[in-house]
Amino acid sequence: MSLTITSHFRSKMESTNPSSIIRKFTFNNSDLSSKVIQYPTITREVGDITGESLSFDIENASQSFNSLNTNRSQLLKTGIFEYGFSTESGTNDVVQLFGGELTKVNLWEGKGKLLFDNKLTKLKRRRAGSSQTPASYTSSAYNPADIVWWICTSYAGLSTTADSSNPDIDYTSWSAWKTILTNDAVLVHAHFEGDGILNILETVQRLTDSFIYSSGDNKIYFTRWFGASSYTITLNDSYITDKINYELYTDSILNKVTVQMSYNTEQSTWAGQVVQVNTVSVGSYGIFEAIYDDTNIWHINSVSAMNLAQRIIYRRGNANAVIKCKTPLRFLDIEFGDDIEFESQVYSISNKILSLKKYGINIETAIMTLEMDEGYGRGGGRWYGFRLDDNYNGLLDQSYNPLF
């Protein structure tokens, strides 16, 4: 789901000589851009729920930050970094590329570093239930999206606002994710006795073959690759600045998957299991096996368990190719889940649809690093139905005469 930007922003972002660039760092609602010596590189990776911490190099010759020593309640206050362009009318047209809470201050004479953790890092500090009063979701069949919602709002303190104004959870992506899980009949039970919220979300990622991540706006996003993305960028030599790195590896292969189902928390037993094998992959590579047997969250029937097992063995049945390259700051709006139509003369690759796996935005050098993966994309068995006249699925036979 790409970032929402204005047409003015897009025009400037795609320009080869964008003017009136704005870099704005605010801390605790004060604009401290003039104090920044060096901006950090913003890095995100799919599946990394909290994202990486960021440190801003600042000047303290002015002793502006000495107040942090006397007023320590400023710790955990919000720092925001915005990037964009000013309009002809003088207003700021920016997007938020990072938001976080101040967790560490390091000063040395006239300079210093302010380290910000993503706001969602607090998920590491919060827990669901306890051994005395477990958080138990076993009385009905639950969509995992609902359990995530309840855990995040009831136990992690995230906003309960059930619309797009929710400041913590991207409600749009959560709703879409829930619908996909509903359509796939994914149903689970869960039981938590003081488990960390972050660990729970990581387990849900694994058990639903989904990706949960934070974006620059400090919200949690949810994605389960399904169907073609609504947003595609074309990436070719016109936009690539350096050598293209191509990696092909077998680490990610999984072609035999066992999913345990219907766990009995009192007897610590499973009622059954589903085993799925990608025989073509096994024939090529031998067995790469995984067992899904988490006792905090589990599938409650064979349809649900089968859905996971089949997704995994087909999506990860083949060796995975990862392509890394660098571009100017031309794709600032790209996000995980967006398609990248990749072309490279060097590797004789054309019209290859890849998915974004990791990206870095170096504000200082004006370079983006993109790491793309075919394992999550169409080549690896992305789950979508059909696309007419498609390079991957097959082009229509132009010689076919429908009149006969």
Place this chain on the structure above:
Amino acid sequence: MGVMQLGTVGSYITLYPDYKYSNVLNLQREDVRTKTGNLYTYIQQGTHRQIKIPESWVSSMNKNLVNSWWQTAANLRFIEDNDYPSSYYTVRILGKEESYQSFVMPYFNIFFEGEIILETI
């Protein structure tokens, strides 16, 4: 053409730069070239000017004044040509060591030489 001046309002000294005087505008600029040869240029907010003024035959009085400005990180006005005194840069003297460090031989403790490095603030 007038002379070069440095100081605070109403209290300027005249500078007589040697060769290699420079006045350079620094942009926070990144030029990024793609594989097909397209050039992307990003000029970020934040520019500054650095002025280097090598000088000899500096009097003891001026040397002390410049060093005191340097020691106190004073905000100064740099007038490149005092025929146009309203055209000036607001600057500070940079460096971890004082600007004038050596003597002009054989005028020990009378005339000094060195280089002032100024940057706009």
